[in-house]
Amino acid sequence: MIRQISVFVENEPGSMMKVTSVLTESHINIRAISTFDTPEFGIMRLVVDEPQRAKESLTAKGFVTRVNRVIGVELEDRKGNLNQMLKILADGEINVNYIYSFVIREGRAPVMIFHTDDYEKAEKVLKEADVKLIEDTEL
Amino acid sequence: MAAVSLENWVEKIRDPKIECMSRDEMAALQSRRLVDVVNRVYNNVEFYRKKMQDIGVEPGDIRSIEDIGKLPFTTKEDLKNNYPFGLLAIPMKDVVRVQGTSGTTGKLTIAPYSQKDVDVWGECVARGLVMAGLTDEDIIHVCYGYGLFTGGMGLDYGAKALGATAIPMSAGNTKRQMMCMEDLGATAFACTPSYALYLAESLQEAGVVDRLKLKAGIHGAEPWTEEMRKKIESILHINCFDIYGLCEVTGPGVAQECIHHAGLHVHHDYFYPEVLNPATQEKCADGETGELVFTTLAKEAMPLIRYRTKDLTSIDHSTCECGRTLPRISKFKGRTDDMKVIRGVNVFPTQVETALLGMGGAVAPHYMMIVDREDNLDVLTVMVEVDESMFSDEIRKLDALRNKIAAVLKTALGVSVRVKLVEPKSIQRSEGKAVRVIDNRNL
Numbered sequence: 262m263i264r265q266i267s268v269f270v271e272n273e274p275g276s277m278m279k280v281t282s283v284l285t286e287s288h289i290n291i292r293a294i295s296t297f298d299t300p301e302f303g304i305m306r307l308v309v310d311e312p313q314r315a316k317e318s319l320t321a322k323g324f325v326t327r328v329n330r331v332i333g334v335e336l337e338d339r340k341g342n343l344n345q346m347l348k349i350l351a352d353g354e355i356n357v358n359y360i361y362s363f364v365i366r367e368g369r370a371p372v373m374i375f376h377t378d379d380y381e382k383a384e385k386v387l388k389e390a391d392v393k394l395i396e397d398t399e400l
Numbered sequence: 401m402a403a404v405s406l407e408n409w410v411e412k413i414r415d416p417k418i419e420c421m422s423r424d425e426m427a428a429l430q431s432r433r434l435v436d437v438v439n440r441v442y443n444n445v446e447f448y449r450k451k452m453q454d455i456g457v458e459p460g461d462i463r464s465i466e467d468i469g470k471l472p473f474t475t476k477e478d479l480k481n482n483y484p485f486g487l488l489a490i491p492m493k494d495v496v497r498v499q500g501t502s503g504t505t506g507k508l509t510i511a512p513y514s515q516k517d518v519d520v521w522g523e524c525v526a527r528g529l530v531m532a533g534l535t536d537e538d539i540i541h542v543c544y545g546y547g548l549f550t551g552g553m554g555l556d557y558g559a560k561a562l563g564a565t566a567i568p569m570s571a572g573n574t575k576r577q578m579m580c581m582e583d584l585g586a587t588a589f590a591c592t593p594s595y596a597l598y599l600a601e602s603l604q605e606a607g608v609v610d611r612l613k614l615k616a617g618i619h620g621a622e623p624w625t626e627e628m629r630k631k632i633e634s635i636l637h638i639n640c641f642d643i644y645g646l647c648e649v650t651g652p653g654v655a656q657e658c659i660h661h662a663g664l665h666v667h668h669d670y671f672y673p674e675v676l677n678p679a680t681q682e683k684c685a686d687g688e689t690g691e692l693v694f695t696t697l698a699k700e701a702m703p704l705i706r707y708r709t710k711d712l713t714s715i716d717h718s719t720c721e722c723g724r725t726l727p728r729i730s731k732f733k734g735r736t737d738d739m740k741v742i743r744g745v746n747v748f749p750t751q752v753e754t755a756l757l758g759m760g761g762a763v764a765p766h767y768m769m770i771v772d773r774e775d776n777l778d779v780l781t782v783m784v785e786v787d788e789s790m791f792s793d794e795i796r797k798l799d800a801l802r803n804k805i806a807a808v809l810k811t812a813l814g815v816s817v818r819v820k821l822v823e824p825k826s827i828q829r830s831e832g833k834a835v836r837v838i839d840n841r842n843l
Contacts, residue, residue, distance in 0.1 A: 267793035269786050271823055297795050302786075302821050304795060323825045325791040358794065376793075 263333040263374065263397055264312040268305045269325040272298055280305055280324065287318040292400050293374055295361035306361070308333075308374060310400055330380055333395035334387060337370045346373070346392055353386035355379050402615050403637045404533065409659050411722050414530040414562075415523075418669050419724045423717075426725070430672055431464040433697035438462045438471070441703050444489040447482055448705060465672065468695060469683070474707045476509070479648060484510045487702050495701050500548040501647045508548070511647045514700040518557060521650045524667045525558025525643075528656035531665065531722075532616045532641045534588055536563030539613075541586035543595065544621070545571040550651025551621055555590045558653060571595070574602050582608055588616040590643075593624035593632070594834035597765065600635040614638050620645065620652055622834055623732040623750050626661070627757030631765060642731060646709060648702075649694050655729055660721045663728025670698050673729060674706070675715045689714045692729065712739075740771055740837060742778045745815045749836035752782060755812035756805070763790060763805060766827045773841045781818040782809060785827055 270276040277296065284291060284307075293308040309315045312328055319326050336342045350357060360375040372395050377383045387394060413419050421429070441448040442459045451472045452458065461470055478487075485492065496515045500508040513521070534540070540559045544551025552570055559566035567584055569577055571591070577599060581589065591599070596619050603609050614636055619629075620643035629640045644664050645652035654671050655664035666673045675690040676683060684690035692711045696703050713729045720728060732750075740747045749769060756763045768783040784805060792798055802819045809817040828835070 265793075267791075269791050269798075269821075269823060271826070276823075299795060299799070302798070304793060304798075306793070320788075323823070325786050325788055325824055327788075327791055327793050329793050 263308060263331050263395060263400070265329050265331040265374065265376070266307045266309065266312055266315055266319070267327045267329060268307070268319060270303050270305055272301050272303050276303075277305060279322075280307075280319065283318050283322050283324070284309065284315060287314065289315045289318070293361065293363045293372075295359070295374075297359070306359075308363075308400065312397070329376065331374050331376050332380065332383055332387070333372050333374050335370045335372055335393040335395055343373065346387070349386055349390045349392065350377075350383060353382065355383045355386065403633060403639050404615070404659075406659060409533070411659070412530050412533065412535070413723065414527045416723075419527065419665075419726055421669075421725055423725065426669065427465050429669055430697060431466075433669075434465050434468060434672070434695065435459075435462055437695070437697055437699070437703050438705070440489050440700075441705060445487055447478070447487055468672065468674065468706070471695075471706050473681075473693070474704050476648075476708070476710070479509055484508075485512065487704075488512060489703055490514055490701050498548075499550045499553065499647050499651060501550070509648055511550070511651070512701040517650070517699055517701050519561075520670055520698060521554060521653060522557030522561035524650065524670060525554055525653035526561035527667060528618065528641070528643055528653055529558050529562050529564065529588075531656055531658040532588065532618055533639065533659070534562065534564060534616060538562075538587045539565045539567060539585055541567045541569055541577075541581050541584070541589040543569045543571055543577055543589060543591040543599070544652075550645065550647045551590075551592075554645065554650075554652040555618065574599060578603055578606060578608065581614070582611055585613050587613050588618065589614060590618040592621045592834065593619040593628055593640075593642075594622065594829070596632050596640070597628065597635075598829040600632050604635050609636060612636070616641065618643050618656075620656075623738070623748075625750050625754045625757065626731070627754055628765060629661075631757060644729070644732070646711075648704060648707060649696055649709075650699070654694070658720060658722040658724065662720060663716055663730050665720065665724055665726035665728055666715075668727055670696065672697050673715060673727065675713060675729070678712075684714065686716050686718075687714050689730075738837065740769070740780075740839060742771060742780050742813075742815050745813065747780065747813050747815065751812055752809065752836075755808050756784065758812075759805070759808060761789065764824070766829075767836070768827050769837045771837065771839045771841055778815075778841065779818065780813075780815060781820055783820045783822050783827060785824050786821045787824055 268280050290310040295306045297304045316326050358376045363372040439459045457470050494514050495512045497513050499511045542555045546552030556566050615638050617638055617640040633640050641657045643652050643656040645654040655666040657664050672695040674693040678691040692709045692713050694707050716728045719725050757765050764785040764787045766785045770781045772779045806817050806819045
């Protein structure tokens with residue numbers, strides 16, 4: 262299981278920097294990041310090395326945050342691999358709300374992060390298909 | 401911390417002879433005082449003498465309170481034109497203090513007091529403190545501003561008249577407010593409702609609510625809703641009371657709620673209220689909304705005759721369940737000044753507050769209304785703070801929430817509203833009067 266932190270930010274110059282500077286001050290490492298924007302506000306989704314501490318630091322600075330379970334899947338960098346994983350989920354009739362990839366993994370295989378409402382089932386189908394899932398501890 | 405429920409409430413009345421006086425006796429008292437004040441202003445204030453002469457009224461025409469309708473009105477404009485001391489009815493050497501309020505444009509509105517005026521002020525606030533269940537054993541934390549603004553001094557005089565302990569905190573520095581409130585053992589506090597909510601939330605966040613001895617909150621100086629009262633009460637486990645006043649008339653303590661929250665009791669032995677149709681100036685029937693007009697029956701330094709407050713309310717003369725016969729004015733819908741006409745519809749900030757708080761905790765009660773004009777069309781934007789309970793990780797859920805708020809506001813206000821979700825604590829918290837509306841239309 263991977264815990265992802267989502268942060269509410271207004272769509273304004275410097276608003277994302279305010280989030281990253283809180284994390285920098287707290288010596289928290291960002292492993293992956295994805296943002297979603299509307300004309301007025303956005304949501305920053307982050308995978309970090311210490312999610313609980315990150316949430317506490319952000320809350321103390323007045324940010325609204327939420328911690329969600331997401332699934333991390335290790336994918337070798339070969340043609341068709343993402344397609345294959347998505348096919349497994351499609352065959353299992355699992356809806357993927359969003360997906361994003363890890364920034365850097367020091368030479369190891371890339372990781373895709375995705376969010377679904379049916380967490381248990383998604384994990385089961387992927388495991389049955391021998392897809393490697395990544396845990397918090399492996400970040 | 402101890403809110404008292406209505407069934408366990410023991411009503412105390414500071415001056416039962418006045419506060420529960422029969423209508424006839426009160427009318428006789430008011431009549432004597434009206435005749436007296438009319439004579440004083442006619443003889444000592446050129447402005448009033450001229451105004452009465454212009455409409456052919458002499459002091460002799462005023463024989464009872466029933467004759468009040470014969471007198472001319474006084475307006476804010478009149479105060480401005482006679483700034484600062486043009487309406488004084490006593491020599492300057494008998495003025496013991498001056499309070500004031502900053503208008504939105506330029507000059508202050510000034511309120512001079514004789515020693516007797518100060519005593520009456522304190523007495524009226526003390527009556528209100530007793531309505532709130534307080535006695536000479538209470539410790540009252542006053543975080544209204546001290547200074548020209550009447551809030552701080554008013555509550556201070558009230559506490560003094562009651563014999564209670566006043567802690568003159570004044571406004572600002574929330575951390576220090578919280579520390580003193582706990583350390584000095586305040587049993588009641590007084591400030592604007594918007595600051596009361598901010599302070600309550602701060603106390604809750606700091607986890608100190610259980611260590612407080614608070615039982616009552618006295619809040620006024622800006623319109624607020626029942627929903628807001630319940631919110632503050634539920635966070636702090638206290639009873640909150642709406643207090644009303646305006647500096648020209650005396651400051652806080654002109655009227656206040658009792659535990660029945662059935663309107664604000666007006667101390668009409670000193671401040672005679674009329675509720676009039678703003679257009680026709682005809683007297684409104686009980687329960688009908690109109691503009692509140694005051695005549696100060698005993699004020700010495702600067703008596704006001706039929707002063708138009710621009711506050712909209714209705715009045716109820718029936719005896720309250722608390723036993724008082726003091727008439728009750730309804731909680732304010734707002735000032736005629738705060739009301740915004742948006743695409744022809746009258747909109748008050750309190751309507752927005754009621755609608756947001758009515759969403760059952762789904763929405764934070766901090767908001768700001770912004771009125772713009774785009775392509776000759778009025779556009780109302782309401783900024784609402786996102787908090788932990790309403791934040792979702794998914795845009796579609798936040799969009800759905802925003803649409804829901806917009807729909808609730810449209811139903812409540814009768815005009816369509818743009819809702820903008822903003823970060824928590826990004827709407828400025830006020831330590832004095834909250835600013836709820838920004839009008840960019842330059843009307």
